[in-house]
Amino acid sequence: MKKLIVSLLALAMCAGSVFALSACGGDKKEEENKDPDNTEQTPGGNEDSTGGNNDEDTPSGTSLFVMEFEDVDFTGKIGAGLSGSTQGLGMIQASNGADFGLPESVSASNGHYVSYTYSENQFEFTFTSDKATEVSITLRLNSEIGSVRYDSKSLGIVFNDEDLQYSAITVSPGEDPTGMGLTAHCFTDYKISVKGEVKAGENTLVIETRENTLNGGSSFAAPLFDCIKLTPDDTSAKLEFTGKVEGNY
Numbered sequence: 001m002k003k004l005i006v007s008l009l010a011l012a013m014c015a016g017s018v019f020a021l022s023a024c025g026g027d028k029k030e031e032e033n034k035d036p037d038n039t040e041q042t043p044g045g046n047e048d049s050t051g052g053n054n055d056e057d058t059p060s061g062t063s064l065f066v067m068e069f070e071d072v073d074f075t076g077k078i079g080a081g082l083s084g085s086t087q088g089l090g091m092i093q094a095s096n097g098a099d100f101g102l103p104e105s106v107s108a109s110n111g112h113y114v115s116y117t118y119s120e121n122q123f124e125f126t127f128t129s130d131k132a133t134e135v136s137i138t139l140r141l142n143s144e145i146g147s148v149r150y151d152s153k154s155l156g157i158v159f160n161d162e163d164l165q166y167s168a169i170t171v172s173p174g175e176d177p178t179g180m181g182l183t184a185h186c187f188t189d190y191k192i193s194v195k196g197e198v199k200a201g202e203n204t205l206v207i208e209t210r211e212n213t214l215n216g217g218s219s220f221a222a223p224l225f226d227c228i229k230l231t232p233d234d235t236s237a238k239l240e241f242t243g244k245v246e247g248n249y
């Protein structure tokens with residue numbers, strides 16, 4: 001009987017120590033979980049730099065003008081994905097490259113991009129300029145359906161009602177410099193071969209995904225959209241994204 005009590009006691013102590021060990025393991029896990037919290041401070045810094053990209057905060061003399069696809073009006077838009085659909089703001093995806101250890105050079109500008117692009121849609125950017133000038137146009141894009149060659153028939157760029165006839169661009173999956181397979185979060189700048197004519201006053205730039213069968217010869221293809229960069233020939237021109245919608249994400 002005494003033996004039984006002693007062994008029961010030992011068992012209880014053992015169980016106690018096992019419990020203590022696992023509790024200790026739990027502490028470790030908690031510490032690991034704190035790391036993401038620490039890295040979350042970096043995105044804050046990112047927001048500052050993207051804010052700087054936006055015209056409002058851009059110091060005069062900076063000629064690069066950036067408009068984010070996630071900042072257009074999504075009212076009434078129906079988005080189609082590879083398997084499923086969404087509408088309106090559901091097309092906007094959060095992607096903060098710093099969270100994944102990606103450099104800013106490949107990360108989504110402003111930490112967001114637009115997906116569910118496999119249907120006919122128009123992304124309209126309204127902006128003003130204080131003077132007339134020509135602008136170089138760069139689209140920041142990604143592809144989740146392999147390399148696809150787009151031209152004005154499949155990917156429209158309509159600048160102040162002029163349907164720009166540009167040389168085809170081949171949009172490829174993003175290149176992930178970390179080798180972690182994060183191509184879905186890696187974007188590339190594609191410069192458009194023709195310039196846009198900016199007027200003094202209000203301007204519109206519309207990016208249109210147009211009916212096509214470029215995805216495998218049978219399905220609708222379109223890139224993932226991050227942002228548009230305009231570089232005015234007249235570097236003193238002051239552009240402002242007046243159509244920017246607040247509170248989309």
Ligand SMILES: [Ca+2]
Pocket residue numbers: 068069070108109110111112113225226227
């Ligand atoms: Ca963006």
